Amino acid sequence: MEKFTQHTGVGVPLRRSNVDTDQIIPAVYLKRVTRTGFEDALFAAWRGDPEFLLNQDAYKNGSVLVAGPDFGTGSSREHAVWALKDYGFRVVISARFADIFRGNSGKQGLLAAQVAQEDIELIWKILETRPGTEVTVDLESRTVTCDDVVVPFQVDDYTRWRLLEGLDDIGLTLQHADEISAFEETREPWRPRTLPAKHLPPAEIKAARPVPVTIGRPD
């Protein structure tokens, strides 16, 4: 993972609460089997609106998203983080993040910076009054600077350390492989295993067929 110490980029004031992961990336875009190339899927439903922030020249190169509370609720799809990163976002600022989204961000080097709602209101005002204003997010000092406004943000110590060092979780865990093996020795024998597989008696599953379309139905 790339190290993150400080980032400066155009702030995008997304005045919406409860931006769920279906809004960040609709399910139809989740069928891809790659980890990159999701930039077109970000906020896909809203991107069709010419007035949407990312369709405005001042904001379209934004890299710091400043959103309302409860950002990233709903589905666990990490594609939401990939889409934000692929578009060019490095930081999302919100007063409250959904747990899974925050966890996914930390794994991918996208900083989820938690800022008090009253401070977000101040930043929104600046970004809306002077579109294109840059925001600086400093992970060392845990501060967000936007024009003359300097506010603190929260991020847990462990995520901060991993981001600053650019560390990969699996590598860190595998340093403790011996302890994992030792733990496995203590597991009770009755704990379930998927293999060898046990089943109910085999049965044939018949395919359902389409029924004639009823009145007024779209195809």
Place this chain on the structure above:
Amino acid sequence: MAGTLAEKVWDAHVVRRGTEGAPDLLYIDLHLVHEVTSPQAFEGLRLAGRQVRRPDLTLATEDHNTPTLDIDRPIADTTSRTQIETLRRNAAEFGVRIHSLGDADQGIVHQVGPQLGLTQPGLTVVCGDSHTSTHGAFGALAFGIGTSEVEHVLATQTLPLAPFKTMAITVNGQLPPGATSKDIILAIIAKIGTGGGQGYVLEYRGEAIRSLSMEARMTICNMSIEAGARAGMIAPDETTFEYLKGRPHAPEGADWDAAVEYWRTLRTDDDATFDEEVVLEAADLEPFVTWGTNPGQGLPLSAAVPVPEEIADANERVAAERAIEYMGLTPGQPLRDIKVDTVFIGSCTNGRIEDLRSVAKVVQGKHKADDVRVLVVPASARVRLQAEAEGLDKIFLDFGAEWRNAGCSMCLGMNPDQLAPGERSASTSNRNFEGRQGKGGRTHLVSPLVAAATAIRGTLSSISDLGEDPRAFDGSPLTDLQSV
């Protein structure tokens, strides 16, 4: 030391305690995998030259993308087909058990785990799907994870996790007739909000919860994530043991006795404390429906669409205005007047045999409203077989409903089962987000009983609107047959 249920399960899985702010490393007993959130994780393993550490604790199913019609033919959508073929290839390459489309054990991952007896009390269960909280109904600590974490569990069978806070949600008394476990959880989410559970593991307790069947408990735990919680749990009891006994992967003989002895210890100690407590009276509950675009925007069916001007909180007011506009509703409009185009009965929330039975009892001998499409999608192929063995398929077909193969289907519309723009559904699923069931689609979350009554009348309705006694429509079999 006294502990809550969640703390006990957590403590039994700590491989390594975190120091200086680092998270604990937890062992994962069961890892469920599906096609959407796993391809990039397997690719990561391949690139790093890593193996799946414990294929014998891993199970894959195909559910999100799978069509519910013509499953014996090639999948028409090529990207869906590629994703499913990728899962099959990865399962073969890494030695992971998979239940593919057409297999009798295929189905939504959160139904397949329980029905095989793999989901058991006291386990840690993860899956790259937020509705993994479903398995908490057995007293397991079960939560959804992202794809990086899927890769982490595949490689190490562990996860580094920061401790959760605990919240007790006590539901006292007994549900009135016509109200179901779906109404309990919708009422809880409306009460604490979509962010109310953030950082918490919820434990559902109280007489109303204890009286629920396993399937009804799964409905509640399933939607814990809609309150923002990482997990939801219910302490195991005789109902749990009864459900598990005799299932393919349930312990047998002396192992069963040892397991049950341990499972009985999995309850919150009387002197343990929760970080937060919420209390509801079951008697106050009635059929609940959502009117907005997040699961917290719900009200009793007898209420009306909110009037934004009357909402004090500015953020909530704006959210309500936006939701009402998206949903094409009028402030103050009675919820009962809302006309739907589609009724969807299915999903990991309400696609189980008891759900199908209660719907079948309501619609038996009736015909659906003329201009309503009714989709019935069992949660798993076994649920479909069971329903057919009980004759429920004929009841649905006579009613004018479509009887489909198993999968996630219209819950999230990754397969062809979608709403058209502007279409409105009453759905027994779990999310009413904008565009969730198809771009521009409008979703009202409801219980199976409300879905059934709505399919008959064409407008959001409860059993009492049919002039019938709701007590007749529980999840018990219409005929005596073995369970799934």
